[in-house]
Amino acid sequence: MEAKTPVILSADKEVKQTFRSMIEQTTDAIITSFDDNAAYSGKNVYELRSQIQDLGFLPEHGTGFEETLETVRKNIMPHLLRTWSPLYMPHLHAPALTETIASELIIGTFNDSMDSWDQGPAATEIEEAMIHGLVKLFGFGEKADGTFTSGGTQSNMGALIAARDWFCNTRLGHDVKKKGLPSCYAKLRLYTSEVSHFSMEKGCHVMGLGYESVRKIPVDANCKVDIKKFEMMVKQDIDDGLLPFCAVATIGTTDYGSIDDVSEMRKVCDRYGMFLHADASYGSALVMSNKYKNRMGNLGICDSVTVDFHKMFLLPISCSVVLFRDKSLQECFELHADYLNREEDEEEGYINLVDKSLQTTRRFDALKVFMAFRTRGRDGFASIVDTAVGNASYFYECLIKDPTFIAPVKPEISSVVFAVTDGDQANKNIRKRLMDEGTVIGQTTKDGRVMLKFTLLNPTLTHADIDRIIKRIKELRTV
Numbered sequence: 001m002e003a004k005t006p007v008i009l010s011a012d013k014e015v016k017q018t019f020r021s022m023i024e025q026t027t028d029a030i031i032t033s034f035d036d037n038a039a040y041s042g043k044n045v046y047e048l049r050s051q052i053q054d055l056g057f058l059p060e061h062g063t064g065f066e067e068t069l070e071t072v073r074k075n076i077m078p079h080l081l082r083t084w085s086p087l088y089m090p091h092l093h094a095p096a097l098t099e100t101i102a103s104e105l106i107i108g109t110f111n112d113s114m115d116s117w118d119q120g121p122a123a124t125e126i127e128e129a130m131i132h133g134l135v136k137l138f139g140f141g142e143k144a145d146g147t148f149t150s151g152g153t154q155s156n157m158g159a160l161i162a163a164r165d166w167f168c169n170t171r172l173g174h175d176v177k178k179k180g181l182p183s184c185y186a187k188l189r190l191y192t193s194e195v196s197h198f199s200m201e202k203g204c205h206v207m208g209l210g211y212e213s214v215r216k217i218p219v220d221a222n223c224k225v226d227i228k229k230f231e232m233m234v235k236q237d238i239d240d241g242l243l244p245f246c247a248v249a250t251i252g253t254t255d256y257g258s259i260d261d262v263s264e265m266r267k268v269c270d271r272y273g274m275f276l277h278a279d280a281s282y283g284s285a286l287v288m289s290n291k292y293k294n295r296m297g298n299l300g301i302c303d304s305v306t307v308d309f310h311k312m313f314l315l316p317i318s319c320s321v322v323l324f325r326d327k328s329l330q331e332c333f334e335l336h337a338d339y340l341n342r343e344e345d346e347e348e349g350y351i352n353l354v355d356k357s358l359q360t361t362r363r364f365d366a367l368k369v370f371m372a373f374r375t376r377g378r379d380g381f382a383s384i385v386d387t388a389v390g391n392a393s394y395f396y397e398c399l400i401k402d403p404t405f406i407a408p409v410k411p412e413i414s415s416v417v418f419a420v421t422d423g424d425q426a427n428k429n430i431r432k433r434l435m436d437e438g439t440v441i442g443q444t445t446k447d448g449r450v451m452l453k454f455t456l457l458n459p460t461l462t463h464a465d466i467d468r469i470i471k472r473i474k475e476l477r478t479v
């Protein structure tokens, strides 16, 4: 007999029983998909689309939970990505740590919201405690603060908004929050490397500055900002009457994992009165590793830092923070509403996190970080990070010993860009063939040539797995 799907939770005995059974059935359905080691079922895009379209949209009468779960188990779940497969390595797209999957159930069940204290009392206090730990971990002082966001893109955007408002306030005596952009807005310029993330352009567009306000700094052979060229560009732009307001260092570029030198970039920014943001979406996890931490540089000298937990920290999507050297930089997001975050609340000791955030209603993602940190400890994370970085160097060493391959950039974190020497088409074919076999790797370009990419995040990947993949790639060259 099918139990009736309860509308919401309550103390009712039957509701408790049915809820437990719903979670158990869901867990059972999930667990059956662990047996398949392939990252993707391999189903063709057109077949998948038509199968999904056949599922329909909004039935007039609901079918109840059990039938719905069965549809998901049969028609959707088999073609979801098994991100935990060691054979999945195309993007900065992580397998989730087990305890953080459990934490998602708690987050979803209680559904606290981070906008005001009365919508998430313990949630607010946990987020505050995690932010205060994180600012210290990344080398900031007492005045620092930050907020959780939906991802690196939004964290970067928050930092760019703070940078623009800070520059206009302190250098131009113009309050963007009240008055909008200053009349000289088209002269504002942001500097970041030519291999940095596209969220800089998106951010500048949203801020009303446009893509052309983003100046791309050439990189050296290791894909790091060329500091001399950076300074020359800033000088030239000032001579031309432009207004350099911000530079962004990338701590782990998306393709190469290359890390810009923040201390050299800081010196240039100080000489010209600019804000320095570090986009550490990828590389921030190095902070956990005694062995590799110094590769990151001292991020505490930056004005703001983006940390993405849903990348190398292996947390479920979405989970990110933006940290600020000085909490006053976040004032650009503060706006008081009588119904939500009254000014008198502050005097009574309440914290309304909407004051620091671009979002209003916001998930309790901080619980995932709390549970992961407590479950694993610093040393647990160090071992995860060290394994990924170690695997990337092992893979790179194998490639450069073998004349079949080129690998132009030595990895500093855990991604390796490489190609077989048989030309663009051969590389493209290899990626497609591997995908058909359930091994998913990345593809990008370098200096106009098609390159393949491994982004190694999965701590269960072994050297033997890497040897096997290299062997398979060599076989596929000639097929």
Ligand SMILES: *Cc1c(COP(=O)(O)O)cnc(C)c1O
Pocket: 092, 150, 151, 152, 153, 154, 156, 196, 197, 199, 250, 252, 253, 254, 279, 281, 282, 308, 320
């Ligand atoms: C992934 C990435 C981003 C964007 O982060 P999302 O969490 O995907 O929004 C920004 N910068 C870098 C360097 C990244 O690798």
